[in-house]
Amino acid sequence: MVEVNKEMKEGITAWAKFYKKGMGYFAFAFHRLSGLVILFYLYLHYTVLSNLLRGQATYNAIVKSITYGPYDSFLVLDFLLALVIFYHGANGVRLALNEFGIGMYHHKALFITFEIIAMVLLGLFDYYALQFVGVGF
Amino acid sequence: MADEYEFEIKRKDESGKVYYSTYKVPKDKISTVLEGLLYIKENLDQSLSFRYSCRMEICGSCGMEIDGKPRMACSTIVEDLKKDHIKIEPLKHYKVIRDLVVDIDPFFDKYREVKPYIIRDDDGKYDKELPQTPEQFHEYANFAMCIKCGLCMAACPIEGSDPNYLGPAPLAAAWRYIADNRDQGAKYRVEVVDGEEGTSRCHFAGECTEVCPKGVDPSFAIQKLRRTALKIEIASIFGGR
Numbered sequence: 001m002v003e004v005n006k007e008m009k010e011g012i013t014a015w016a017k018f019y020k021k022g023m024g025y026f027a028f029a030f031h032r033l034s035g036l037v038i039l040f041y042l043y044l045h046y047t048v049l050s051n052l053l054r055g056q057a058t059y060n061a062i063v064k065s066i067t068y069g070p071y072d073s074f075l076v077l078d079f080l081l082a083l084v085i086f087y088h089g090a091n092g093v094r095l096a097l098n099e100f101g102i103g104m105y106h107h108k109a110l111f112i113t114f115e116i117i118a119m120v121l122l123g124l125f126d127y128y129a130l131q132f133v134g135v136g137f
Numbered sequence: 138m139a140d141e142y143e144f145e146i147k148r149k150d151e152s153g154k155v156y157y158s159t160y161k162v163p164k165d166k167i168s169t170v171l172e173g174l175l176y177i178k179e180n181l182d183q184s185l186s187f188r189y190s191c192r193m194e195i196c197g198s199c200g201m202e203i204d205g206k207p208r209m210a211c212s213t214i215v216e217d218l219k220k221d222h223i224k225i226e227p228l229k230h231y232k233v234i235r236d237l238v239v240d241i242d243p244f245f246d247k248y249r250e251v252k253p254y255i256i257r258d259d260d261g262k263y264d265k266e267l268p269q270t271p272e273q274f275h276e277y278a279n280f281a282m283c284i285k286c287g288l289c290m291a292a293c294p295i296e297g298s299d300p301n302y303l304g305p306a307p308l309a310a311a312w313r314y315i316a317d318n319r320d321q322g323a324k325y326r327v328e329v330v331d332g333e334e335g336t337s338r339c340h341f342a343g344e345c346t347e348v349c350p351k352g353v354d355p356s357f358a359i360q361k362l363r364r365t366a367l368k369i370e371i372a373s374i375f376g377g378r
């Protein structure tokens with residue numbers, strides 16, 4: 001490998017500057033951001049699950065408190081999480097297809113199409129999730 | 138509308154001090170950013186340093202960050218930027234030598250890594266012409282348009298966080314030769330382009346393609362390389378090198 005000048009390095013934040021960039025860059029930057037959010041959620045999920053070690057009653061009480069109160073405002077975060085997962089998943093499928101050489105000539109159109117489909121599915125998911133927790137329309 | 142442009146230029150002197158200088162350039166005297174820089178050099182400040190040669194987007198030497206984007210100074214029409222205050226900085230991801238002049242050696246070192254020339258199993262000792270149909274020519278023609286300006290390297294976010302990444306132009310050059318029907322060097326190039334610092338580092342942000350002044354589309358070439366590399370790797374597992 002060639003020896004590179006370390007002055008070239010812009011730092012870890014280089015990818016987060018999507019101002020004045022194209023649609024592909026937007027897709028890329030938000031793919032990373034959403035990936036970080038999902039990673040954060042994964043560990044949060046483990047932390048909540050680890051309460052099972054403190055017994056069934058404790059765990060059920062925690063789950064109930066964040067579903068039906070007094071901490072049900074966390075549900076809003078669940079909807080944000082769903083948004084992030086649907087975005088990340090749809091763009092991930094597009095990237096996988098592109099990397100196999102499928103749809104490369106239309107990758108921007110593919111991005112828009114996949115994201116529209118993902119947002120429609122997200123709407124359905126949110127609707128049924130709200131029905132599930134008892135918020136009727 | 139004022140009748141002068143304001144060029145705000147990022148400078149770096151021989152002591153390494155970084156500062157900005159602002160110059161007023163009459164609108165009726167210039168059309169491109171390069172002409173603006175030449176006006177400053179000839180009339181306002183002889184110490185301003187920048188690189189250029191052909192003035193017609195062929196030599197690839199006048200790349201710089203203009204209004205927050207890597208562009209060629211000679212082909213950027215100031216009026217098209219639709220503002221009177223133009224900020225000009227050296228290209229990102231390169232070491233600045235002085236003012237707007239950057240050291241492009243690391244870029245060319247990376248370029249050489251991908252063996253950007255025709256490789257033949259017969260060592261070039263063929264006794265008859267190597268024919269090429271127009272269709273075969275068009276397989277790689279677009280990628281042969283690269284003028285090695287390095288704008289794509291400055292636009293690529295991965296270059297910014299991992300300077301070892303080969304980068305868009307070298308990878309596009311690898312594809313340019315692999316796609317050439319006269320070339321037989323794919324099996325050698327794959328080791329470099331499919332290595333740790335090759336195509337797997339690309340996350341398809343596509344900014345290289347957005348900024349390329351010649352329409353080369355390096356991000357497309359990288360996806361093509363991925364598929365080719367996979368085919369060669371799979372073939373090698375079954376002894377098909």
Ligand code: SF4
Nearest residue numbers: 283284286287289349
């Ligand atoms: S691919 Fe385009 S932007 Fe990159 S070096 Fe070649 S001409 Fe310049």
Ligand code: FES
Nearest residue numbers: 192194197199211
């Ligand atoms: S001066 Fe040659 S490309 Fe701009």
